[in-house]
Amino acid sequence: MKIVKKISGEGEVIQKEIADLERTIGLAKDEIRALSANCNHEFRELTPSELKDEWMSVGARCLVCGAHFGWRCKKSPDSVCHYYSSEGKVELIDGTFVNVPEGHEPDNESDDRCIFDGQPDERK
Numbered sequence: 001m002k003i004v005k006k007i008s009g010e011g012e013v014i015q016k017e018i019a020d021l022e023r024t025i026g027l028a029k030d031e032i033r034a035l036s037a038n039c040n041h042e043f044r045e046l047t048p049s050e051l052k053d054e055w056m057s058v059g060a061r062c063l064v065c066g067a068h069f070g071w072r073c074k075k076s077p078d079s080v081c082h083y084y085s086s087e088g089k090v091e092l093i094d095g096t097f098v099n100v101p102e103g104h105e106p107d108n109e110s111d112d113r114c115i116f117d118g119q120p121d122e123r124k
């Protein structure tokens with residue numbers, strides 16, 4: 001610890017190195033964002049015991065980019081639970097839209113019930 005009138009030469013060197021590294025981190029983060037934006041997202045196969053589990057709670061984490069998409073779903077086309085639709089369509093994680101299942105009632109949508117398999121968003 002030093003009390004100074006003006007930052008020391010030694011301090012300036014460290015300060016500059018930190019600023020340079022922060023710039024590098026910023027650029028690396030931009031690169032990660034760009035790579036992640038190109039990710040097609042891959043999930044691991046669900047195991048037979050997971051598929052048998054009535055209250056399956058498997059997080060939907062991409063094996064490639066590490067992004068999280070809530071919960072894995074036994075029935076949805078992209079294997080991720082979705083809770084809300086718009087005009088009879090559900091937006092999948094890749095941005096495409098699929099029709100809601102037959103008999104689906106849009107007025108009853110909530111976090112408590114996945115459109116495809118009926119599981120709640122809140123799980124243990």
Ligand SMILES: [Zn+2]
Pocket residue numbers: 039040041042062063064065066067
């Ligand atoms: Zn991904």
Ligand SMILES: [Zn+2]
Pocket residue numbers: 072073074075076080081082114115116117118119
């Ligand atoms: Zn689901």
